Amino acid sequence: MLERVEALEAGQKTILAKLDEIGKGIADGRLDNEKRFGAIEGRLTGIEAKLDARATKADLTPIETKLTKVQDAVDTRAATSDLNLLKGKVDALPTTTQLVLFAVAIFAAAGITRFFGH
Incomplete structure (x- = not known):
């Protein structure tokens, strides 16, 4: 042990x-x-x-300025293209004169049809 x-x-x-x-x-x-x-x-x-x-911040300031100008240019182009699209759509709408003449033509056609119809 x-x-x-x-x-x-x-x-x-x-x-x-x-x-x-x-x-x-x-x-x-x-x-x-x-x-x-x-x-x-x-x-x-x-x-x-x-x-x-x-x-340094002084080095980054010109880059920040350029980026701001680029962003503004992109925003302006986007707004210009949107306005051009809207202008094209508005130009395709009929004028007031065309709408009035269309209504007169409908009434004339209805009158002629009634006069020569039964």
């Missing part, structure tokens, strides 16, 4: 030693990750600074 207890204690010491090694490996990995993340954050900060320096 004593041998079994000693074997269990030896196994427990081996397990504890392995757990200590695992804990140390994890701690070392965290340190490595922190160093890597710090390096990545430094690079990102540098990239952000470069982007901020390149794309």
